[in-house]
Amino acid sequence: MIVDLLKECLKKSRGYSELRHHKRDTFTVSVKDGKIDVLNSGIIEGVCARTLIDGSWGFSSTTVLEKGKIKEILEGAASLAEASKSKKKRAVKLASIKPHLDKYETSMKIDPRKIGREELVSLVIDVDKDVRGFSKNIVSDTVTFNIVDDELAFLSSEGAKISQRLARCFGSVMVIAREKGNIASAFETIGQESGLEVLEKTPLTDAGKTAAERASKLVSAKVAPGGLFHVTLENRIVGLLAHEAVGHCSEADLVFGGSFLADKIGKEVASKKVTLVDDGRFSGGFGTMKYDDEGVPTQRTVIIDKGICRGFLHSRETAQHFGVSPTGNARAWNFEYDPIIRMRNTFIQAGDYSLEELAEDIKEGFFLKGGLAGQADFNGEFMFGTQEAIRIKNGKFTESFRGVTISGNAFEVLKNVDAVGKDFAMSTGMCGKEQVNYAGIGGASLRTKVLMGGVR
């Protein structure tokens, strides 16, 4: 057993030491235009050591799972910590936590380990067929389904011993339509942390249909206009707002550097309609885990409660610095990275408006659908891409335009939220902050004002 081996190795470690074992078993099937493009499976497995000596961290990892090698990386981490100590200007102190002994597994109805790959291959082939059959102007598509099955072990010299198994099943559909020299693409995703039951809850073929419909429609559409507009953001992209506009700036490492939320605890930062949460235990959320990669139990952390800033996302180190309890937000992409502060499942809580009611009070504006990549800036300016913009005129949905990137200042955009829908939805996200990670993003459709990067 790897856990016993790690425990054995930790016995004579120096300073405060952690060993993490990570075994990632992945499966990918991807069909492009009716033919299998990727059929890939494999295992990446390794161990890392992180050691804190006199306030200085060191880190080392290996894919060789032998006692000698693990002891070597522990020693390597310790000597890195010692060597770089003189160059570090701040001594790290960790908030104290209870060392946990626990096991956790993603709750699942259909364990992906128990299902033959053949079934999944034919499912993806069928979805591809449906997508290509949707309209004559669809020229190409890619349908992908992935299983990422993680086994994690965390052991510390404080005595923690935690094993977790996190299973993620997710898929995507990309569609290209062409017509009269024009080209348009659309992209949709499904997925959650669960077993294969996600395919029953949110069939991949539905995502395929949405993407096909969108590409097929937008191929003859114009690009949306540019400027400041009243908009309704679709539930599936509100999570991008939660993540990019607020989430990053509430990460304590960014707060420490002076992000726009830095001095805002207890102050009004958004309209009363906005309650924004980062939840490490959201059922099925893409970033759900019972313990983070520092062995801290995750929790539901309220960042904004009815417009008032209530808290930040912490690691053990920042919690100590801010004099609060760690929130369980220290996450690492894999055994090759040390944990840094990351969001888990970030969302804006539902309100009570219907989509029609959200549009009702908009004289001239847009309903924005379909998310693309986003980014946040230190100063509160954020952006993310949208795929489709449906014009709203006097409360009525009219013609469709190609979506554009939208931006705004987080403060202003959140203060301008004057209505939140009841259609809560959770989506999958990949967040890149020095290292990538899975993150859940969610929310309900809402109304606000943003700058649309369209045409004049």
Add this chain to the structure above:
Amino acid sequence: MSLANLAGFSVKYCEKMGVDEAEALAQSQRIVEVVLERAEIQSERIKNQRGIGIRLIKDKRLGFAFASTLSKASIEEACRNAKSLANVSIPNPDWVSLPTSARLPNPPNGIYDEKTAGLSGDEVLNLAMLAYDEAKGYDKRVDIDDGKFSTIINEVAISNSHGIEAEEKTTLLQGYLICVAKEYGETSSMAFEYDVTRSVDDFSPERIGRVSAEKALASLKPKAVEPFVGRVILDSDPAATILMSPIISGVNADNAQRGRSLWAEKLGEEVASEKLTVTDDGLLPKGISSSSFDFEGVPRQKTPVVTRGKLESFLHNSFTANKERKNSTGNAHREGYNMLPLIAVSNLMVKAGKKKLEEMISEVDKGIIVRRFSGNVRPESGEFSGIAKQASYVEKGEIKYPLKETMISGNAFQAIKNLIEIGSEIRPTFLRTYVPPIMVDKINIISK
């Protein structure tokens, strides 16, 4: 066993299992990484990783599997996994063959540097500190948000059942800093600067520190500009993101064959201003992605892509080349041993113009200059829109003031037709492109 032996062993094992063709790519990397966060050294990492990817074909059916443990047992298991995936796969009628063996060119000069390979964690940390001190010392208002400096020694060996046996060793050194400037309670937007080289002798951490500090300071006290449609000077990095990524997607032979490229039927036609010449050069001395062979073991080469505005060639791997009975251009690419080969550029070189950035600015009557782009580019259609960061308003040949909450949007395929000027100062970007500043016209400049 050496990587080459492991790859060879895997291919033989697959052949014994009775497949038609097999290929193995074994990789070993040693990465030394220093991460700066909140103006502090956050961590130093030493990562040793090895792995192997097995691609095999049985009755035109594809299977692929990988393993990060290079024991004989785990390699054999990966081979068996690949075969069992091929068994549940469906035949691809377009499949012809894995590439056959060909004489490889000499390794390009300067892709491996002994001194860089020997850098210790402490030495990489010193490089990071040089950048750090330069930025901090540049001006009191400058703060470092984060940064990362890393050195990679990469070894690859490829073997296949048609006699390909290739191995190579390279080094790469890269680093970036993100700075902000603070004054009177105001925080500038994040300013990004980087360097990427094959050798520590060509690497300038001081320049990273200085330029990222300069950029952060230059974006303090921004002002809004009235929206207009006009000229935009894109610095190398945004020029690569906005203009090169649609070109990269457009010349990808797989995209062309599937009708995903607007250039699919345009070989030999004019697709850009005659000022634009773009070449894919896999053999560029010291090039950040130069090598003597691609990720299928096919010789790298120099391929003209766009010559004086005319589309000259698409970029192929062996699969897309076989489909058209052509030769691969040596553009098979994998992000790692655990991925199947796709098509990617090697070093995509934009031919330099004659003018320096200052000269380009001096010739603008009304326009903006953008040094970072935070937005989205749709590679198929060329549509782009996003925030112009570290951007300034230019009037009568002079930079007037930094811009506040300004977005730009347009179409890259149109923009390369409306090219006004290509600058002379070429630099490598993270998209494996070598790009100078480029001035384009008729871009939407949007503000509140």
